[in-house]
Amino acid sequence: AQSVTQLDSQVPVFEEAPVELRCNYSSSVSVYLFWYVQYPNQGLQLLLKYLSGSTLVKGINGFEAEFNKSQTSFHLRKPSVHISDTAEYFCAVSGPYPNQGGKLIFGQGTELSVKP
Amino acid sequence: DGGITQSPKYLFRKEGQNVTLSCEQNLNHDAMYWYRQDPGQGLRLIYYSQIVNDFQKGDIAEGYSVSREKKESFPLTVTSAQKNPTAFYLCASKTSGGSYEQYFGPGTRLTVT
Numbered sequence A: 001a002q003s004v005t006q007l008d009s010q011v012p013v014f015e016e017a018p019v020e021l022r023c024n025y026s027s028s029v030s031v032y033l034f035w036y037v038q039y040p041n042q043g044l045q046l047l048l049k050y051l052s053g054s055t056l057v058k059g060i061n062g063f064e065a066e067f068n069k070s071q072t073s074f075h076l077r078k079p080s081v082h083i084s085d086t087a088e089y090f091c092a093v094s095g096p097y098p099n100q101g102g103k104l105i106f107g108q109g110t111e112l113s114v115k116p
Numbered sequence B: 001d002g003g004i005t006q007s008p009k010y011l012f013r014k015e016g017q018n019v020t021l022s023c024e025q026n027l028n029h030d031a032m033y034w035y036r037q038d039p040g041q042g043l044r045l046i047y048y049s050q051i052v053n054d055f056q057k058g059d060i061a062e063g064y065s066v067s068r069e070k071k072e073s074f075p076l077t078v079t080s081a082q083k084n085p086t087a088f089y090l091c092a093s094k095t096s097g098g099s100y101e102q103y104f105g106p107g108t109r110l111t112v113t
Helices: none
Strands: A005-007 A009-013 A019-021 A022-028 A032-038 A046-052 A056-057 A065-067 A073-078 A087-094 A109-116 B002-008 B010-013 B019-025 B031-037 B043-051 B055-056 B064-066 B075-077 B087-094 B107-110
Touching: A005 A087, A009 A019, A019 A109, A019 B019, A022 A032, A032 A065, A032 A073, A032 B031, A032 B075, A046 A065, A046 A073, A073 A087, B002 B087, B010 B019, B019 B031, B019 B107, B043 B064
Parallel strands: A009 A109, B010 B107
Antiparallel strands: A005 A022, A019 A073, A022 A073, A032 A046, A032 A087, A056 A065, A065 A073, A087 A109, B002 B019, B019 B075, B031 B043, B031 B087, B043 B055, B064 B075, B087 B107
16 A cells, blocks of 8 residues: 655745755555645645656756655755745655556645745 | 636535535546545545546545546535535546646535534
């Protein structure tokens, strides 16, 4: 079975500071990995995804993530955050098997709060 | 514009009543999903459908029912058997094939009193 753990439930940070949101996953098979962002009372928007290839993945809004297979991690980073990055961030994993229906397993979420 | 619509945005019901949440997509996606979101618990899968007239239970299907009569539509009924129905409900869809990301609607916040 697959699982996802987001290691921080809340991350406060000052504007223009760097940030890292941590995500570890558990799986006995190869996986696809995703980061989504959710603004208050809205749906989820895809930030970036890792399917294969380069382990450093760049996404929208200046975010990037690094897939580390040996540490089963997929941490999200941004070198300089803005007030507008305040939101909840979800890490998700999907297995490669078609008969799993493309299901996503989500972490519990990390609330990023950017302060002026 | 292509996308997923969920209606209504806010829904209020009395305990003991069934309620149906709408989800429509015009992305021509084959698969559709319903998730429930509660504070601090992430998203949990209720039901999903990979093709028309077929659907499977997710992790928390008890007290919910769905139908998939058209490719574009995947309504979710929250029945009176669902013990704690107040939550934020999100619908998503994805294309079949190699792209594994799901696209999400704006959500419906259901409050049952």
